[in-house]
Amino acid sequence: MIDYHTHVGTEEHWGPRFIAESRKMRASGISIATTLPQHRAATAQLERCVVLAFKSIALGFEVPNDYVAEYVRSDPQRFIGFLSVDPHDPGALEELRHAHRDLGLRGIKMSSVYQAFHPMDPRVLPIYAYADRHGLPLLLHQGTTFPQQAPLRYARPSLLEDVALAFPELRIIIAHLGHPWEVETIAVVRKQPHVWSDISGLFYRPWQLYNSLLLCQEYGVMEKLLFGSDFPVATAEETAAGLRAIVGLPQGTHFPSVDPERIEALIARDALAELNLT
Ligand SMILES: [Zn+2]
DSSP: OEEEEEEOBOHHHHHHHHHHHHHHHSTTOOOSOBOHHHHHHHTTTOSEEEEEOEEETTTTEEEOHHHHHHHHHTSTTTEEEEEOOOTTSTTHHHHHHIIIIITOOOEEEEOHHHHTOOTTOTTTHHHHHHHHHHTOOEEEOOSOOSOTTSOGGGOOGGGGHHHHHHSTTOOEEEGGGGTTOHHHHHHHHHHSTTEEEEOTTOTTSHHHHHHHHHHHHHHTOGGGEEOOOOBTSSOHHHHHHHHHHHHHTTTTSSSOOOOHHHHHHHHTOOOTTTTTOO
């Protein structure tokens, strides 16, 4: 099993405002913070695991590239580190080069909604160009999120179509199927050959996920979905169980089912070669 979406980061990294808002978001009241031993234990059974840095000047958090790089070096056979830069940072390109060349991070995590930029903002285009030139996949949280100050006007998944058209070889992964605009994400993934999506953070809204997976099946894009847990929000085991439960959801009704074999293929998917991550 490969988990394409996991977070690390302590309360200090996420900062008090983001931690407080993340507590409010979850019924458990548990924040988004986690420790490296907790991450290591939760991901121990995974074959490979993407570990994300994440920086937002607008929301005041930073899980630093150095921190992720050092952790990834502790288990380089399994961990794949993604760097993060914020287009509002005048030193973003320099940091990008450093995190890629010196720290050896393999992909980029960014987000228009968390980082408050339009996906075609001129300041972000050099970052895409660098990623394109060096084959770094881009994991974009495009869709809604919980902080009050994260601007929804930049959040629509269809805004990424222009990025895909400008950089047709760039590997783009839209996180969380672009929720709650899964339909829009599916439309982009279907049309753009190198746009993928991960299904992390969705199984606890089973009705919406059932409809989304069914639509993926009908549009023929199930093979471009990636497995992810969004740890520490959920574990890979919980996510796999949640996905398998979707198959049984319409039982006793006349509604169509999501193909269980396709669900198993999604859970087992190795798309590392297609994403330049081998
Ligand atoms: Zn996430």
